[in-house]
Amino acid sequence: MKHLNRLLVAAILFMGIGVANAQDENNPWAVEVGMNAVDVYPAGLNDSQLLYQQNGMRGDIFDEYFNANDHWNILPSVSKLAVSRYIGSGFVFTAAGTINRIDKMGDVAVSDLSYYGADGEIKYSFKKALGSNWFDPSLGIGGGYTWIDDIGFGTGNAIAGVKFWFNEYLALNLQSTYKHAFEDAYGVTHFQHSAGIVFQFGGKDTDGDGIYDKDDECPETPGLAEFNGCPDTDGDGIEDRNDACPNTPGLAEFNGCPDTDGDGIPDPQDECPTVAGLAALNGCPDADGDGIADKDDACPNEAGPKANNGCPYPDRDGDGVLDKDDQCPDVAGTVANNGCPELSVEIIKALSDYAKTILFDTGKTTLKPASLKVLDNVTDILKEYPNSRFHIDGHTDSVGSEANNQKLSEGRAASVVNYLIERGIPSNRLVARGFGESKPIAPNTTKEGRTTNRRTEINLIPRN
Structure with missing residues (x-):
């Protein structure tokens, strides 16, 4: 059994090292400092442990679970230190160390016994599943090694807890852990309760802009806090990812593009960006008003049809369809019917x-x-x-x-x-x-x- 205990301690240490190396730069570390209480009484009995019940050391499982005055052993000082790492998908690994002084085993007073615990825990947080920003319940399992009066034994742990987050970095953690001893002869199965303050920290800033990657919407490109870490290269107040012209200062109404000639048409869509023109002609002017941009009009100062490059063209029947396109050039018709009359x-x-x-x-x-x-x-x-x-x-x-x-x-x-x-x-x-x-x-x-x-x-x- 001693070999089993040593193997358990080695496994916990190995797991702790492995998780610590499983870096997730977008999620933080956390440190908890707090107090713990050890309670032997409600840990439950099996048939070989009736003596414990007879002498008042233990009751049935969860019996007098909240009887802190009679059964809890509390050291009036900082007695718990834990380091946690978020490992993804709602799971957190925690390595915890605790100390205490045992002066009662259930209702039985004992001499002042030392208590040391080293535990590894894997817990699942329901915070994201609940959609809450402050209420963070969790369940978990783990294992560890406990020494009572310098006698050590391995434990398998079941954990239930809840954190109350005051902000992004600070929380109150309340936790209760059932520790089942693997040594029947001298192991002590017990509950350990704790309350502590959790400080969350860490995170990676890949682009070095002072904004952690988990909050940076452009984590690989240095940017500005006002744009959640995204850049504004041309300094026009429009972040690059929403800026149609990210390297040229422009206007918000044109998605960051300029309008050099002020005709209401942004330069990328303006075929005549330095001369004010009409939207219908993609920003180019039409001096004679014939619907043909001056740059394409062979007669820019004399209205004419597009079919004749903007110059006047004969229309014998005066129906608005040029003779060359009029299928009935000597009889007035309609444009829709190619210059021929419509059926009445x-x-x-x-x-x-x-x-x-x-x-x-x-x-x-x-x-x-x-x-x-x-x-x-x-x-x-x-x-x-x-x-x-x-x-x-x-x-x-x-x-x-x-x-x-x-x-x-x-x-x-x-x-x-x-x-x-x-x-x-x-x-x-x-x-x-x-x-x-x-x-x-x-x-x-x-x-x-x-x-x-x-x-x-x-x-x-x-x-x-």
Whole structure:
């Protein structure tokens, strides 16, 4: 058993050295100075320890746990010194040394016995999990070696504690540790309570700007405290990481960039940074107001279209579309329709009326001869509006199967399209569609309704 105790002490020392070397420069060290109390009575018994209960030295586990007057051994001086290191993910390693004087074992008075303890602890802090800045409970385990009246024995420890942080560096620590002795013959299982003041310190300042890395938002670049350790190279009051022009003093409204000509456009976006201009022209001036920057205008003092490099250009029909771009240069139209006239409501209605008179042979896709004159009139109208595109839609009544009606409507629409193409209408202006019996506009229960539903429609395709 003595060899086991020595091994335990060696393991604790090794663990302490290992943790001390596991540097985490962004988290501090801490030193605790305080007092401790040793209480044997509530440490619990096993079957071989009934004598302890009979003589009043021990009770059951947690029995009279808070009976400080009768059971606690307290040395009225500084009796605890601990050094802690945060090792990441909420875990803290602590190496602690304590001294005390034992004058009572439970209710039994004893001679003045010396007490020394050396312990290593791993504790988990719940402070971050609770989202608290001041309340810091923890649980932990550990081990150590205790000497009572120069007799030593190893212990396994279970720890519960809570720190109350006054600020970032100073806290009150209250802790209770259950120490189970590994030596049945002479080991003393007991509780050790402590209260101490914790001083937190340390941390690394990689860039040497006086701001610890844990608080430095730019830990590898020297900066200013007002910017949480980040630099402001050009001294314009805007930290570099938020400064679009970090090496040139500028204005906050332009994210740190200058506006040399004062036209409200920052220099990086200003194509004419030394001459005041217009935002619409990226900061360049437009003397003749034709919407073309002077630097790109072949006639900067005479308004003209962009297509002619800013110089005046003929527009015979006066519709605002240059002749070279006007698909109907002698007939006034609209810019949106490339200089050609837009279809009026009357023209659209005329196409709709013509479409209603397009007839087919019964049950077939072939056009009746009477429909050819109608389609010639449709052709003439479509040629007057060369930029317009149309849907040619076929519909049937509900007589017959749905599949046959769908096929019939598609074939009739295709027949109309083919006829118009043969008369000179470009194929890219026409889209044939068949809807079968799916879109009736009258009841299919009457002869008149079915006649109405057998129809062709010509619909204008809106421009994108």
